[in-house]
Amino acid sequence: MSTATRPVPPDAPTTTVVASALDLSKVYGSGDTAVRAVDGVSVNIHRGTFTAIMGPSGSGKSTLMHCLAGLDRTTGGKVFLAGQELSALDDRRLTRVRRDQVGFVFQSFNLLPTLTARENMLLPLDLAGRRPDPDHLREVVDALGLADRLGHRPSELSGGQQQRVAIARALLTRPAVVFADEPTGALDSATAEEVLGLLRGSVDRLGQTVVMVTHDAHAASFADRVLVMGDGRLVDDLDRPAPDQLLAATTATGRAGASSRRTGGRGEQARHTLDEVGA
């Protein structure tokens, strides 16, 4: 396993593997138009760690995360999460794994506009038919500073507040892993700093496992470990890298570096708009 190439983090003596990919690949399309988004990646994620997956647009970092989180099916290889092999599960069981073992934080918050902040937070527990542990709920709500926002609907909250509700939603099920996809992509830098701090805090104080996909070297610097992707492969695996180390790593992939953080998203949006018009 590729984990042999890197030392175990010193402050994580419990090296329990909570999620892992084994020779994972994901191919979109077939024949001439086939795209290998992820190409034979093997990686272990340890309990209680904060892992960032970096890489430029199209490097396969989001696809890797989607496969690890059971959102997407793999084309080859195996994925394990909380002791279950995801690739062997049917849709019903896979859905249950996502509900009970995975928490998600998205770039665009993805709260349900018709539900209040509290209802949004409790949605996964609701779907599972579980009642929230009141102490845990209070702890999370207080930690995220949402106590006076519980009755508000998403449209009445700022971006930072919405993302904090999303983080609360992800934490409340006590999932095996929280996956965050560009969680700061739609936030201004001060709010982004705050959100990253909250994620870091959940690892440090609650012992939560977090995997975060990001373009941003600064965001990645909050992580214990940084995986660098390029062209669908794992090109680097850094332990608590210094900022210059990160910069070097990302530049080494030969693509646009940290400066592409915001433009990627916009570019996609712009392209989409044109698609619609052209259609």
Add this chain to the structure above:
Amino acid sequence: MTSLRIALAELRSHPTRPLAVVVAVAISVAFMVASVAVVQTEFHASGTAMTRQLADSDLVVEEYTAPAADVLTAIGDVPGVATVEPSYRFGARVSAGERSTTATVGTVGADPRLHPAVLAEGRWPSAPDEVTVDAAAVDVLGVAPGAQLVLDAGSGKRPATVVGRTETVAGLFGGGNVELYAAPAWFDAVGGAGGVAGTYLVLAEPGTDPATLVEPLRQAVADVVPDAESGSVDVRTTAEVRAENASSALEGADLMTVLLMVFASIAMLVGALIIANTFTIVLAQRRRQIGLLRAVGGSAGQLRTGLLAEAAVIGLVGALVGVAVGIGVTAVVAAWSGSIETGLQVSVPGTVGPVLAGVTVTVLASLAAVGRAAATSPMEALRPVATPEQGRRATVLRVVVCGLLALLGTGLAAVALNSRAVGLGGELVLAVAIAGAAALSVAVLGAAPLYVPVLVRGVGVLNRVFGPVGRMTTAQMGRNPARTAATCVALMLAVGVTVTLQTGAATTERTLIGDIAERFPVDFSLTRDDGADIPLETVEELRAVDGIERVMTLPAGRADVGGGYLSTVYGVEPGAADAFLPEPLPTLDDRTVVLSPREGLRAGDEVTLTTAAPDGSEGDGASATFTAVISHAAHGNALLTEQAFTELFGGSNSAGLWLDADPRADAARVVADVSSVLGSGYLDVGVYQQSAEFAQLLDAMVLIATGLLGAAVLISLVGVGNTLALSVIERTRESALLRALGLQRRQLRLMLLLEALSLAVVSAVVGVLAGGFLGWLGASALMGAVGQEEAVLAISWPSTLGVVAVAVAAAALASVLPGRRAATAPPVAALAVE
């Protein structure tokens, strides 16, 4: 033209988006086209069938008084006449063993050019005891050539042999009648040689213009008829008769077409609501594209033109599909009824009209949505998240207008319902009721956006059973109240109109039949028309009839009951008679007579009864005077005690027969069974048969109308499916999120199912309540207008619940495809969609 080009490009790349509009327009247009074409085809067929009897004759002589033999001689003597044959048409009771039916017997003469039908097998009758049958007779009697029949044309039973079978000129309005043909000799035997034929078919000598024979024929026939009747001779050329038949058939068709167009308009109105709704949603999806067009310099006017052109193209496509479907439906109906043989009648106005209507309605229905879309400012449209904004001002206006209309409607309805108290009568009641119903309908439909969200929340309480899924469904539906309301309004309208009709008919039926049952409490009240006693075996056979509960023979005779009223007199045993009557007979002794209420007769009046012969002619003239007791129990007859009857008629008999039928029995079958036991020669003064026929007629009308309104229900369900499908598209991201968070596929499908069911239940409840009230209002007003007493509210539960069940089941069905679409999308793919 740029705007049209953009419109067409849009349609090419997203052909399924306006699918609901195409379907809604197609159904309405198909309905209209088929209505017109089916009616015209069928009337054409029946017109053809009518003139078929005239065969290849040149002239038709009609004269209904002189003996056939005289008329035939007179016509035959006119120079230029080659052949003349009588064309009798007799009604007869025909039986083959156990089975019997009524039939028309027509004449088939010697000349093949005057044969009234086409022979399918066997030969034409020539002897007086031979007949042909048609397909309907074969169906009803189960006979084939060679079989023996018994015919009774009112002058006793005569055996006849079936020698052939004729082709039936069928058609929706012509079918079902049993037609037999016999040689003129049969008619001579039945009616006597001096019988009257009525109609005579004439063939002119070759080379003679039939028109020149009209006057000589009239003169010749007039000479042989009694002077007083000479004006009744009618001679016309066959061509003239055909033309008249055709034009009168067309008039009938016009009336029916107008009636069907009323239903078509309802379907179109429901369609318009669906179309308006669909355009609103489709254009909301295209806000960004529209904003971009505005940003690059498109004017609001250009956009409007383009979008309206798009609507027109969609409407045209739907209308053309509708024409094709409508003609197909007509062909199927005509093939089924047999009218296809005389040709499909698809007229240009009957096709172009519906197409124009379809396109116009589509464009008009799209106006509001197009206007809103075109007025979008470029910045607003390019804003990333669409927040639906609800206009508060519009709500206030709606409350005020709908509130006033509801008040007005309630007031008018109250006046119509209490027409007696406020001294309103005749057609004015109907006018007030119609105005009230219109005001209430508009108020109920217009106020839908106000109360539908409340009702949806109410139904949401039930949805809670399904836990978070149910709660989320209710929250989703509250999100776009305007759209939810619009969808509901369409379904509400369809359900409401159907239920109005059903309740109205049921109320009318209950009221009128209740009235009939009160006036004529004895189901069958029979006497032999020859005054003979009822045979004992007939009584036993009637007792065995399924659905007949009680049979009683009683003395019966005919008498003048004063004031020139000739009626049947029964001698009744009060105890035995009570079983047949809803309430016990009033005090009856040997000096009283029970009579039905009639003008100028008061209880306690002295009435003299004078006996008459069974056929109503003067009898032996015995008379006696009685004190009148007035009761509906007499059901139009006179009731005496058995003792008084014996004294008056100089003896007793058992010529009268009362039957009591089980009210739950199938009336048509009971009537058929009873009449097949009795055969002819009985006089029935009970009204069981009439009320059964009346109820059957109303039921059939309601069934047909419900079927016709089915088109409207269908269109509104297209709307439900469409609303769901578009919500699914709109909520792709949310659905994906929920799936990512652990919502199972079946839970996602359940959400849509609950949404569909909530829509259907809310619409059905409002539709049934409003429809029930309006139906009752309409029936009450109708009863008031015809001077009937209080209308008795009756709801036709089987058909009303049937409509509700169809609406709910179909709504559930409508959620299946959108549900699959939503559930099969993988969470990642859906999250990626902007």
